Amino acid sequence: MKVIRYAVLGLAGMMALASCSDKFIDEKKNFDNVNTDIYNYESGINGRLNDLYSWSLPDVNVQDVQRWKSPSEGTNDMSGKSTEEYSGFSVFLDPQKELTSSVGTDQVPDLFMGDKGNIQASVYGRIRNINDFITNVKSHSAADDVKAKALGQAYFFRAWCYYMLMKWYGGVPLVTDVQDPVESSFTERSSARATKDFIISDLNMSAKLLAPYTMNGGWDSGNFGRITTGTALALKGRVLLLWASPLFNRANDQERWTSAYNTMKAEKDSIDACGYHLYKSGKNVNGSDFAAMFLQTGVNPEAVFVTLYNNVAGDGLDNQKNNSWERWIRPHNTTGSGFNASAMLVDMFPMSDGKIPAGTGTYTKLQTSSVSYDSSLPFLNRDPRFYRTFAFPGFRWAYQGDASAANSLYPNDGPNYVLWNYCWYLNADGNTDPENTNNYFADGLLNSGKSGVYVRKKSDDLDVNGSPLYQWQATASNGGFAYSGAQLIELRYAEVLLNLAEAACGAGQMGEAVSLLQQIRERAGYTADNNYGLPDNLTGDQAACMSAILYERQIEFAYEGKRMDDMRRWMLYDGGAHQPEGAPADWTLTGWGGNTCTWLGVKPLNGQRRENMVFRVADSFGTGGVTADTDPLKNEARPAGVDLRLSGEELTKQMNDLADWYRTHLVRQMKKGDSYDQNHITEFINFRPKYYFLGFNQAVSNANTRLPQTCGWVDYNTGSLGTFDPLAE
Template identity: 30%
Template sequence: MKKIYSLALLLGLTFSSCNDNFLDITPIDRYSDAIVWTDEALVTAFVNNIYEGQKWGFHTVMLSSLCDESMEVWSWESQPVVQSELSPSYQGILAPNFWIMTFQNITWNSLYKNIRACNMFLENVKKYELQGEAIERLHGEVLYLRGYFYYWLLIQWGGVPLIDKTFTPEDELKVSRNTFKETVDFIVKDLDDAASLLPLSGDKARATKGAALALKSRVLLYAASDLYVSQSQWAVGYEHPELVGYVDGDQRERWENAKKAAKDVIDLGIYHLYGEGQQWATPDEAVANYVNIFLCHNSDEDIMLQYYDLVNHNSDDFQLPRVGLFNSPNGFHGWGGNTPTGQLVDSYEMSDGTKFSWSNPAQAIHPYENRDPRFYACILYDGAHWRERPDDTVDADPDGIVQTGFYQQADGSYTAGLDTRQGPIEDWNGTYTGYYMRKFLDPSVNHQYDKQLFPWRQIRYAEVLLNYAEACLELGEEEEARKYINMIRKRAGMPDIPSTETGKELMDHYRNERKIELAYEQHRYFDIRRWMIAPEVIQPAQGIDIRYPYGSQDPVYSVIEVQERKWNNKAYFLPIYLDEINKNDLLIQNPGY
């Protein structure tokens, strides 16, 4: 999606005068309100800029490195999060003024700034009596976006102040937090209203009916989860449990609502899994299919996309299209930013559907053979073929093979592989875990210099199918759930879940399937919280030490701990920033802070 007018220009729209005669003056440095809100092109430009407030998943530090999926190679940035050391005044990467989170657009301040823009649009559409098909569509898009921004506030802070108007200097600016239930209901209403105004299909970088219903599915799935009815267990003594969960109502009914919301998207009949119905002749075909989900500009699996172009942004912008530079191996002049943990790597099943285990001697000898095809599509491991090395290093490795092991020499010393932290190429960016991220990265691009412009998938259909399956499991409808889980596994080239699995075993298998299918897509950070398994999985990050004995091509593997991590129950939610508390004494802090 390309901007029509500059953001700097449109920011001029946010300033108005208390003078009743202000609109009688023709400004010479900006468009007046009257001109903007009676010009469809300018109104569209205003909405286009609101879209840019969406969260972008491709950045130096991804949410995956704030949970058990990956480890950020510059670990100091994420340490406060993975060690549960957050506080209202110090939050590391999640601090309101931390430069990375400013780019990510999910700080308290940036979200409310975007909500204000939404409210401004909604007020002026009514004030200037704007009408027409295009305005109706934009109206639906803005309702979607306001629901989207409140969704990010909800899942980070719980119940938040619900602001549905633009404030003036005469307004009372101190506002209390609404309850968790009120916040969920507000978001759902915005998304329902959006769905009633939006077209069924169209440009997937703009909200559609399917996008509104799919986001509603996610919100209701999250809201039905155990975290939000268990405040007495994890927030003992907290005097305002209504701010971080439900204090009444029926959880089963909430699961029914989540199931229906997901089924409503399925029943639209316009979305399909990428490669659905294909019979893979070889595992390599399944690998290529999963890779290409993320290396295309649009498919039937995409529900909501976020594009980034080089037309409206500085070509040196330290931002979005550099996912390859940020994450590819250091031996290819990448930064190796969000390296998969051993825990994520070990979660990928064997190709026959059995679990991988280092305790299995046959698997431990050849740990990277015969794994789930998604393993090869998402993980770069020692011995994996990646791409041709850059010109200054290609002589050391003409074949482009990832080297994260160490090679013993005749004198007993070890030579470090090209992609280790001890290697000869950008050792400061080398992996600690012995792995690199493969997902999203285009091997045809020289990531040291060039950018790839494939979109970030805000929502894709596989998530909706998993949402539906989870709600079914929570309602005891195991066969229905199994049907939809197996659809995703079949597309991935994996066998069905065994029919003998039921109860907790089946739920655990589903949760692992969700972890694998949606790896690095901003779900796991919230899933481990809403499922209340964070105390179990936020453990020291593991990696692999790989040693090749002298004269041997068969390495010896040792599982090692590479980053200290610990859990505190306060980390289920973020603290409200101290500056916000100081400005507004009506705000109540979250538990544990």
């Protein structure tokens, strides 16, 4: 590949990491255009190292165009909208628009190059910066322990960068030194196996170098958030699982599963030795531990790979690094904006006995629940995690602050806030029309377009966290929740367990896989009384066991940006039954009976639709107008907001009271989620086979004329189908 045309390495500012600790971020210094003499000193090395963190850490705030830099973190971006979590066709699912490698509105996203003219916005610019750091640390005279700690963290970030490329493209150019910015600098595209091996090598080196400093409980509290041996080995497990999965393992080579399982099992103790384990408070109530794990300050045992934020207010200050998640998911009448959860995922969540609701048509090899599901009252009798993932009309969603000024009719001061986002229409036609947008929502939401179900996951709920991580300020410029210091956990300890469970199942060790699932379920709130809500046949049926693991991942990691990766790994859009034009023979899926969806008993996402839901005013109450005081239910007494701090009979009574109120006052209405065509005919998901591995778009091919295009994609430079096979050895 052509080297990035940028000769000067600079630092964005070591304060950008914005840890809550004083030790992690020393006093602000400017290290732009550094003299290499700084590598002789610990302070200089740490300044440069902190800059690598600021360039490389995942970021909840990035947009789709920056997905090369950070994985999806649960927003309704192109990844989130390629799953059951959100409706609305992403670029990967649109049945009318096929992505191409040519310039245009349907051009395949560039997750390979980024902005080649800006080293900080360039994929390989980031790698070049890390290579420069590694080269200089090695060649200078700082103390050996200083070098080891710094290099261990740098090797991890180089592996992280290449992992982000591998999961989309398979094999990529492996640049390991600081190339001169000239035309002759070129690195061939390596095979996927070589790319995987390189990533594993860097992670092994990272784990080894950091072991003396992090395997006795991790870094000290002042350095929490830094990479540890456990971080490196946990990412290694994710990479090994990717390599064993159907996307890269079309023949179901058992050696890959066995190798992944043996390695991950042997290294789990090292991860644990760094202080990581499932977050538990000892007083879990209705999934409160599941919510509280995202609301920790300082050391968080669940956070194996984490980005730290702060709630410093300001305008682009070097010490300001805020997490925008709380602002996004909160309702408009609390100065947020809100995300709509798709009805598909709401209906798919487990019931209170841990089993999937009957009638969903997915996961057909899993036992369905004996608890009846009333889709008109979807909040009744659900998995404890359900209530920490979604928000419905009539549920408390407390916050610190008071947005009442935005709505005087229904005061919504934060400590007493209850979500009431039911809607009404201007005329009765809207009651049966899923496309009608003349609906108005209660309590000052008005025509906000927000459905009957909000995403609540990772929210800083005042009922869970009495010391919020945000500074709430109800002004138009900051959006109330803008200044949040909540941690962003990219790789949780729960994933360590579920990755190992999946590898164990693939290697035929279903008993161990089930024991790991039980640990996840126990934290969620299940007990051994009913086998933690798990089906009884998992130890003797590998397909059912794997299906249960994937279902658990879907529920546990909902709205954390993991689902599309799982769907691509297991080819769940079409089961791997179809191949793109020009695909080599080795792309044919010969393992799993030739179709992963059939083997798993999972309904392919292709050919389905995702809809939204609202809870509208029942017909007997008529219609309303365009202001809050025309709410048809304004004179109807509301029940107390469901308080998830309660349990037993108290909580049951509140749930039943709310259900009775729904039965009288509200109706669940299907609203258009995925698109209709120009004739208002429903369209259906179509993830094309060539999307399992991305090709280079025109800009990338123009800048890198010698790089071969991926199979299934047209090479813009030649006009012919690509020749690079990500599965070739």
